[in-house]
Amino acid sequence: MRLSIKLSSEREYISLPLHHSPTVQGMLYKSLPPYLSKFLHDIGFFYNGRKFKLFTFSKIMSEHFIIQKDRKRIKYKTPITFYISSGVDDISKSWGENFIKKDKIILGKNHLYIEAIEVLPKPDFSGEMTVKTLSPITAYQTVQKNGKKFYKYYSPQDKEFETLLKENIKKKYYILKNKKIEDFPFEIKPVKNIRKARIKYKDFLIEAYEGEFKIKTDPEIFKTVYDTGLGAKNSQGFGMVEVL
Numbered sequence: 001m002r003l004s005i006k007l008s009s010e011r012e013y014i015s016l017p018l019h020h021s022p023t024v025q026g027m028l029y030k031s032l033p034p035y036l037s038k039f040l041h042d043i044g045f046f047y048n049g050r051k052f053k054l055f056t057f058s059k060i061m062s063e064h065f066i067i068q069k070d071r072k073r074i075k076y077k078t079p080i081t082f083y084i085s086s087g088v089d090d091i092s093k094s095w096g097e098n099f100i101k102k103d104k105i106i107l108g109k110n111h112l113y114i115e116a117i118e119v120l121p122k123p124d125f126s127g128e129m130t131v132k133t134l135s136p137i138t139a140y141q142t143v144q145k146n147g148k149k150f151y152k153y154y155s156p157q158d159k160e161f162e163t164l165l166k167e168n169i170k171k172k173y174y175i176l177k178n179k180k181i182e183d184f185p186f187e188i189k190p191v192k193n194i195r196k197a198r199i200k201y202k203d204f205l206i207e208a209y210e211g212e213f214k215i216k217t218d219p220e221i222f223k224t225v226y227d228t229g230l231g232a233k234n235s236q237g238f239g240m241v242e243v244l
Helices: 021-030 034-043 089-101 159-177 219-225
Strands: 002-008 013-017 045-047 050-052 055-057 065-067 073-077 080-086 105-107 110-120 128-133 140-145 148-153 186-201 204-217 241-243
Touching: 002 089, 013 110, 021 034, 021 055, 021 105, 021 186, 034 089, 045 159, 050 159, 080 089, 089 110, 140 159, 148 204, 159 186, 159 219, 204 219
Parallel strands: none
Antiparallel strands: 002 080, 002 110, 013 073, 045 050, 055 080, 065 073, 105 110, 128 204, 128 241, 140 148, 186 204
């Protein structure tokens, strides 16, 4: 289930760190009941020892933004809008209920209040879709070099990009449906406005890609993972897409 959240402020602009995914993520955890927040943050859902949070969120959307000269902070004109979603409907419902109950939302050092909440209907999925990123997609593998582990990121031009996204879908589908799938059709190709984004999450620099992509896949399988995000690091604000 996907929600649209519109937040207003008494100030014309709010100020956030330039790389503010951890700030938004922290606000989302605090906007859940303590037991659910602790479960998602500390435990999550497991597949072969890998932990999944099964939620994602978009970038902040605003009529206007200003990046400060030192490139350490960004100002957004209010109101701001962002999307959150989870493959587990009860989690999304809990966000909606808790946002409605709050008198104010604390985002960084900004005091905001809810202007509107909307439950967004799922689009009509087909075997071939064009999607647009609402937050960039990242695909990576952990590799070793000179005895040290590091992340190797892949671009949409690399065959590993498609392979890793497909494997990620298999795992999420199994968690959500408790049904293992050995294989299914999946192709993703860049269409236009593809841009590499280097986003800092805490102390890590993550490479990801934004733009429009064409996806060919089984619509029923894609439907079950649409709200969890494409690719990795979804709960850190990566991989949310909308169907055009």
